[in-house]
Amino acid sequence: MKKQDYFKILILCGLLYMFCLFQFLGISLGRIGDGQKTGMKGTTKETIEHKTSSMEGEAPRIAITFDDGPSAHCTGRLLDGLKERGIKGTFFLIGKNAEENPELVKRLYEEGHLIGNHTYSHVEITKLSDEDAKKEIMETDRVISSITGEHVEYMRPPFGLWQEELEEELDVLPVMWSVDPLDWTTKNVEEVVNKVVTETEENDIILLHDCYDSSVDAALRIVDILKKKGFEFVTVDELLMD
Template sequence: MRVHTLIPSVVLLGSLSLTTACSSGPGAASAPDGAPSVAATPPTTVDPTKIKDLTIVNDSSNDRSCPWATSYPAVPGAEATTAAMKKYVDAYLANYLGTGGSGQASNCGGSADASEVPELNISFAFLVASGDVVGVRLLTQDRTGTGDGLTTRTYWYDGAAHASRTAIGLVTDSSRDAFLAAVKKQLKQRQGIDPNLLAELRATDIDDASFTPDGALKLSFDRGTVGVPAGGRYTVTLDRASVTPWLSAFGKRAQRQTTDPSRTLDLGATSTPTAAVPTETASGTDNTDCAQVKCIALTFDDGPAVTYTATLLKYLAQYKARATFFTVGQNVAAHPELVRAEAKAGHEVGNHSWSHPDLTRLTTAQVKQQLERTSAAITAATGTAPTLFRPPYGAVNAQVKAATSMSPVLWTLDTEDWKYRDATKVADTVIAKATRNDVVLMHDIHPTSVAAVPEILRTLSARGYHFVTVSRLRATL
């Protein structure tokens, strides 16, 4: 697909504003961690750079008729919990695409009306990563039905038992009846609660539980699970004194590691050599004049990714090629060292949102949060604020443009590398279709795309092409 929009504008869940049912007192509703909260107590903050050898597992499409993006963390030593998240993500995506073998039809390729186009976005937020405890919340936005389409689940890892735990695993078996009774008592007082749904609620139905910094336990219920859909999400908070006697041994450790985190995370994982970060340094400013020579701008979305981005940087350095990286904020936060290496090598770092949602379907406040949070992470990593952003799926409108001072960047040559995981096909596509001043769309989260780059650089360099950043290309046209 070729989109000729280089000049002049040569795309959420970790930061969604969530609908909540309002009430006062200790059981007041609030948004899940990783989202703007109306609760008085701020959410716990986990620095992902402290998790040794952390990998973010990303995938996405670039199909405007069937947009989807998924991500979850793989923490060394917590393989059982990683497997549980993978199982959920893979199954959800298969059902969304109609490939799950359940007889469900694909949600894609239907209405031409943009407001009716489906979208799936699964992102994550760390709740705790300390001592022998890991807690992660997956946030799923599924715009294929009515309502807000938001569901949340928490996944826990118990390092002492080397086992994955569910949300209700924070509570001891013998205390579940008393625990559930306290939860129902709070919910019963809320406006919009459905008595029938509340009566049917079981302890094992609770799939989102996390601790506040002061040790209280927050439970979040998706829209329509305990109340009428119009009531939105409901959150119950059980204070520390009330909930602690009901906690399992693991629950007490998870509570303690949230309120008083250890300096390190020790899950007993076998130590592996840390992948080397490229150290190439740009030799001055790029003065290529694209009005005088043939230029092309290679752009890479969705990273940084271990270890593919580091390999890509080495390939680019071999040909003294410069490129533009449109990075996803949650990946920047996990691997700022790769983003620093991109900038140090003379490449341009742009903003590709925090968690890859369709920005045109968000409120202005949500768009600002997606972009500003990512820009802050890029600035912290490189010392320079980005001036360009690429909207996920190329979806941009006047509201999105007005929400930021950054300039939007689309592309003129789509390799469709997200669809065809074949290095030869990707390279052949670029080589066959490339024309002067093209902006080429690729993704450094796919090893096949990275493997295609040497042949692209070798062949197009022989044809007289110069590889420049998007800003350099714009400046000299």
């Protein structure tokens, strides 16, 4: 055997050993091409899929989330429907809207929903200077905490675009999503419902909006259908910290 061939065999054996080791330790390199936006630790589609499944006999858990509220026209009706069904959601609030609707923020908090930050004026964080990005987040936190008395720990950056260096500086955890029916692009309730109920799996995070009547209608139907399918709805913090 030539010396070069001998070294090639050694290298191939080494690579095979490393591959088997990674598989044994449960390390995943993830998939490419799902079209999910990145920049968040723990809630992209790939990382959600690798979360531990429910124990045998336990209901598969999912989280339903709402962006862009609170809306004086829609959020109250959504809260009525969720309360009637015993469901807790996660709401990522625009600071300006929260400032204009403090009674809805208070109701969200008192009824046990998780409140998150969605910037003060729904801007793309990555297009701002670090200072302006911090202001957008900190001002929203100030508005919400003045009503609830608690710091807002979770952040959903508009358009899913995020600056990771802000996480430690502002003590926030960005949260993305894994099921998005693009409800803001259509008033077709049936279309939104079908997309969500056919795509949702265990540990998924559903993205909807609480500023459109059609989205509220779709959200309540989605909850009814997925509950019948055996899913348990939890808030994002419960899903991620499990």
